[in-house]
Amino acid sequence: MERNHLIKPTLDQDYPTISHGNGIYLYDTDGKQYIDGSSGAVTASIGHGVLDIVEAMTEQARKVSFAYRSHFTSGAAEALAKKLSELAPGDLNWSFFVNSGSEATETAMKIAIQHWQEKGFERKNRIISRWTSYHGITMGALSMSGHVPRRKRFVPLLEDFPSISAPYCYRCPHNNETSGCKLNCADELETAIQRVGSENIAAFIAEPIIGASAGAVTPPDGYYQRIKEICETYDILFIADEVMTGIGRTGKMFAMEHWGVTPDIIALGKGMSAGYTPIAATMITDRVMEPILKGSKSIMAGHTYSANPLSAAISLEVLSYIERNDLVRAAEEKGQYLFKKLQGLAEKFDIIGDVRGKGLLLGLEFVSDRVSKTPFDLQIGLTPRLVNKAFAKGLIIYPAAGAIEGIAGDAVIISPPLIITNEEIDRLVKILEASLEELQ
Numbered sequence: 001m002e003r004n005h006l007i008k009p010t011l012d013q014d015y016p017t018i019s020h021g022n023g024i025y026l027y028d029t030d031g032k033q034y035i036d037g038s039s040g041a042v043t044a045s046i047g048h049g050v051l052d053i054v055e056a057m058t059e060q061a062r063k064v065s066f067a068y069r070s071h072f073t074s075g076a077a078e079a080l081a082k083k084l085s086e087l088a089p090g091d092l093n094w095s096f097f098v099n100s101g102s103e104a105t106e107t108a109m110k111i112a113i114q115h116w117q118e119k120g121f122e123r124k125n126r127i128i129s130r131w132t133s134y135h136g137i138t139m140g141a142l143s144m145s146g147h148v149p150r151r152k153r154f155v156p157l158l159e160d161f162p163s164i165s166a167p168y169c170y171r172c173p174h175n176n177e178t179s180g181c182k183l184n185c186a187d188e189l190e191t192a193i194q195r196v197g198s199e200n201i202a203a204f205i206a207e208p209i210i211g212a213s214a215g216a217v218t219p220p221d222g223y224y225q226r227i228k229e230i231c232e233t234y235d236i237l238f239i240a241d242e243v244m245t246g247i248g249r250t251g252k253m254f255a256m257e258h259w260g261v262t263p264d265i266i267a268l269g270k271g272m273s274a275g276y277t278p279i280a281a282t283m284i285t286d287r288v289m290e291p292i293l294k295g296s297k298s299i300m301a302g303h304t305y306s307a308n309p310l311s312a313a314i315s316l317e318v319l320s321y322i323e324r325n326d327l328v329r330a331a332e333e334k335g336q337y338l339f340k341k342l343q344g345l346a347e348k349f350d351i352i353g354d355v356r357g358k359g360l361l362l363g364l365e366f367v368s369d370r371v372s373k374t375p376f377d378l379q380i381g382l383t384p385r386l387v388n389k390a391f392a393k394g395l396i397i398y399p400a401a402g403a404i405e406g407i408a409g410d411a412v413i414i415s416p417p418l419i420i421t422n423e424e425i426d427r428l429v430k431i432l433e434a435s436l437e438e439l440q
C-alpha cells in the first residue's frame with residue numbers, strides 16, 4: 001500500500017499543493033493561479049496574505065500564544081468579546097469562544113438546554129431544526145442537521161430531533177409558488193411545537209440563509225419575524241446559526257439584521273477569523289445568561305483552545321480590518337454587481353433554474369428542465385462536473401449539492417472574498433461562463 005500519511009478528503013484524488021495566497025488569489029506550487037470564488041468554505045472573507053493580520057498574529061505570539069482559560073483571562077479575549085457585543089444586535093452581550101462552527105452550534109444547543117435547566121425546566125431539552133440544514137459535523141451539531149451524506153453513517157448515534165421544512169421558495173414545500181406566500185413553512189414550527197410539547201423543547205435553530213445543504217436558500221420577508229413570534233409565544237429560544245452568514249458576508253454584520261430580528265443565541269465561525277486561525281463563538285443575550293449567572297455560574301462546555309489569546313488577537317484584528325475597509329458595505333455593493341452578472345448567465349444557460357442569496361453569499365441551482373424544475377440525477381449531478389471544470393480553469397466555487405437526496409438540490413455557492421473588485425468579478429464570471437459552456 002502506498003503511504004503518504006496525510007488523510008485527504010478523497011483518498012484516491014490528487015490535490016495541488018498550495019504555495020501562497022494574495023487578495024482573492026491562491027497559487028499552487030506549480031505556479032497556477034486560482035480565483036478563490038468561494039473564499040474556501042465561505043471563510044476567507046478579507047482575502048489572502050493580509051499583512052496587518054500577520055503583524056497582529058506575531059505581536060500576540062511574541063507575548064503569549066496560549067494560557068489556559070481556567071487559569072487566566074486575556075486582554076485579547078476580553079477585547080474580542082466586547083467588540084462582538086458592540087457589533088451584535090440587541091443585548092447579545094456575551095461570547096463563549098470555541099474553535100469551529102460545529103463547536104459553536106453544539107455549544108449553542110448546550111447553553112439553551114442549560115438555560116432552561118437553571119430555571120428548573122429539566123425536560124426542555126429537544127431542539128427543533130430544519131431538515132435542509134447543516135449545523136456541523138460533531139454529533140450534537142449533526143443531530144440538528146439534515147445533511148444526509150454527512151449524517152447517514154451515524155444515524156444510530158444521533159438524537160432524533162424534530163424537524164420542519166425550509167423556506168425554500170424556489171421549491172415551496174407548500175406549493176405556494178403561484179398562489180402567493182402565506183409563510184406556511186414558518187407556521188410549521190408552531191405545529192411541531194404543539195406536537196412535541198413546548199415543555200420538551202429548548203430551542204429552534206436555523207441558518208439565516210441556508211448554505212452547504214442547499215446553496216444560499218434565502219427566506220421570504222416576514223419569515224423570521226413569524227419564527228421569532230412563535231418562539232416567544234411558546235417560550236422556545238431562537239438560535240441563529242450565523243457560522244456562514246455572519247461577520248459581513250451577506251451585506252450586514254449579522255444576516256439576521258436583514259429581517260430586524262434579534263435571536264437569543266448566535267453561532268459564529270468562519271468569517272470571525274477569515275481563515276487566519278481556528279476560532280468560533282457562541283453569543284448569548286442577557287436574558288439567556290441571567291439564570292446561569294444566578295445559578296451554577298458556569299457554562300458546561302468548552303475546549304482546551306477555547307479563548308486562547310492568539311486566536312482572539314487574530315480575530316480582533318480581522319474585525320478591525322473589516323471595519324477599517326468598510327467591507328460589510330462592500331459585500332452589499334459587490335454582491336449586487338455579482339448577482340446581476342449571475343442573472344445574465346441564467347439568461348444564457350437554461351440549466352440555471354435559480355439565482356439567489358444576499359450580499360456575497362450567492363447561489364445557483366441547476367435543473368435539467370427549467371419549466372418543470374426537474375433536478376439533475378443526483379448520482380451524476382451537474383455540480384461536481386461544473387466545480388471540477390471551473391477548478392481546472394482556475395476558479396474555485398463551492399458545491400452544495402446532494403444534501404437533500406430525493407427532494408432537490410444541485411447547487412453551487414459563489415462567495416468570493418469581500419475585497420473583490422468589479423474587474424475581478426468580471427474575470428470570475430467569465431471563467432464560470434466558459435465552464436458552463438463546456439457542459440452544454
Ligand code: PLP
Pocket residue numbers: 041100101102103105134135136137207211212241242243244245269270
Ligand atoms: N454551521 C454552518 C451554517 C456551516 O456552514 C458550517 C460549515 O460549513 C458549520 C456550522 C460547521 O462549521 P465547521 O466546519 O467550522 O465546524
